[in-house]
Amino acid sequence: MLTRELLNFRVRQGVLRPVFVKRDDTELLTFAQDLLAEIAASRGGQRDDIEESLGLKAGAFTRPKVARGLVKLVLDRLLFDEPAPGVTEARWERIKAAGQVLRALPPDATVEDFEARLAQTLPAPLSEAREALYSDLPGHRRLAGWDGEALDAQDLLDRYNLALAQGPLLSARRLRLRAQAPDLLRVRKVLRWLKFCRLVAEVWRDDDNWALDVEGPGAMLALQKKYGLQLATFLSVVPVLERWELTATVEPSRQQATLMLSHKDPLRSPLPAALGHIPPEVASLAEGFADDAWELDLTPLPRHVGASGLCVPDLTFRHRASKREVALELFHAWHAAPLARRLTELRSRPDAGLLLGVDRALAKEAVERETLEAHPQVVLFNGFPSARKLRERLAKLEPGR
């Protein structure tokens, strides 16, 4: 993230727009490459020296504010070595020895007398002792490499643009996100990231378009707690949606403004590109599911469950006549803990619109099996629930209730 003085934005008629850099800005890409080359050449160098050198380089660039921002983002991702073992212990011995020498001096002693006695007491020459005394300070640590994956120049510019948008969000209490006909796997990824960021959302759907009002759990209360950092973290997943718009009321200085972002901005998600996949058995079920009363939908409409859980179901069944929706969440053999949590949440707050498909591998013990078989919302299956079994269960649900 960028600190306040490194942010770059304009406010016109109450609308705040970050001053993004062009992703193909040759001059900046060259500067970024220079920075990264200097980092590569600085391995083993002291942090203070590296920071000073990069700072001077940034100051001399034609756009120093942008350059300092890039330097900040680079420094945040560098890994410096740990202090050599024994530095603290050696320091301790030396300062204790110095204290004893000081106390033993006569009242008219000079600094030179002190140094002479110290030199006799210490196991190493005084100059070395001085040099090593605080060699473990952060500024003296040596560059070990990148903390995580190394960045290239394009990554760095992308991170900079994202950080420019994240900065104002730090002062936001909520944001509104609209996505135009997003791919469902992308929505799923966004919803999972929402939970990871410990945020909640009110979700609307209008045909294929989605709208999410995203905020912190306590935002509705008169709490001073802001969720700016979580909202800024959430932003990093938003570009996966491809066609989107985001607005938030922000207060980067003393005046409020509306931050407006969209897919037209040069924002790229730094998260891994993988979107997950729809399992082939789910896809084939979706294709092969034929029922007069119910239709099947793969839209992952999120459901808040229990006190604070968020369920992103695998499937949704919609009753053709009443439009009632029943979601199905699948629990495979490796989902024992999530299943236990979900059952607890359903006890806290029953949700008749949620069915749990549970692999029989999770019901090996007799007591567990009986409990699950008796549970009105559980459908047990081997490997994957069949269309027939699901149709039977859906038929038992009274539409419109």
Next chain:
Amino acid sequence: MPSPTELHFDCGTLVAPTLPEDARLRALFQKDGRTGVYRAPAWHYREAVLRLRELGIPYEDKAKRFEPLELPLTTPIQPFPHQQQALEAWTRAGGRGLVELPTGAGKTLLAVLAIAHVKRPTLVVVPTLDLMTQWQGVLARHFSVPVGLLGGGVNDRQPLTVTTYDSAAMQTEFHGNRFGLLVCDECHHLPAPSYRFIAEGSLAPYRLGLTATLERADGGERVCEELLGPRVHRSDIRELQGEYLAPYEVKRVEVPLTPDEKARYDTARALYLGFVRRLGVPLSAPDGWARFLAQSQRSDEGRAAYRAYREQRRIALTSSGKQEVLWRILLEHRDDRVLVFTDDNETVYTLARRFLLPALTHHTPVPERKALLAAFASGELPVLLTSRVLNEGVDVPEARVGVVLSGSASVREHVQRLGRILRKRPGKRALLYEVCSAQTAESSISERRRQHGAYQEGG
């Protein structure tokens, strides 16, 4: 049969998936249209539970993650009358409230008594890392349980834990349900917007706020009263004065630069100020310093001016005359405990290397801070060098001599530094030296920070 009311803790809020039809209970919560539950700030927990009990309605408390704790004192404490009165007033108020006691009147010990009284896991929130380690030491001395720390790179949560306001503000959403008693030391910090959530997001039914001066210019004391409880006790400083503070003396020492230093200082300062004048930006302007920094990196002339700025400052802060005076003071008081304050870390480490003295700055890891303060208290170390981290609140009763080698123009900082050596000990007479370089910009800084009654009275 309907399931009983459940209470949950969710990121600093109290959540009930369902609630009985009771207007008073429901008034504590709001219906959360986003998730369909009832939600309240976590600090409403006490009222919610009391109401459920009053109604005789069965409920399942899945919110709190703490239970009563056996916390016997290692040795009995005989409180001072004002501490006893404060404890009784706080207890009468149901274990909620604010206590206002002057510095040195034993606020920490009062908290120890409160913890032993309520027997609940306790979180103590303090403003600085050094106060954090100091509180840990006091709690560890009085209770035979491990005392955890959260902050300064340490993440060790225990039933008795001390943390800083900064760490607590970030962690409350995770541990706000772990403690039954919340103690806010120097609680006048709590009303800051970024800190309020510490009390808002905590379930703790018992709360104690400690401060020397509750009043705030912005009326923030009302926030303290709402979140921690009403003011239950106040002892005026005049009631306790003479009992707790040591008499003191202030000595100002002006040190001339050597001719060589003076020449280098004048040259560097002229170069630096010349560049600033050509820049046309007064350094007193709000963005003056930032503009100087930016401009100084854009040309060889600017870079030279920046180097000159650092050079003249370094000469004034660590002149050989100052180092000689410091040496004389250290030697004269070699059997005392001496705290040396500087304005910046660079000077601290320069002096530390020169004299092989221990330095305590924000870089010092928490375990080393604790060890340094303990060794200083025991007399194993006669001197501690520090920049600003010991300015506020840290109790160093053993220190008799303070040396302000450099500092800002802040009156508050200067008085706080004086306060570090004023803890009363039998026969103690505290001595504060202020050493400043004559004929440099430091002289006027020194004049400005001495504008305080305590300072002038002492001088």
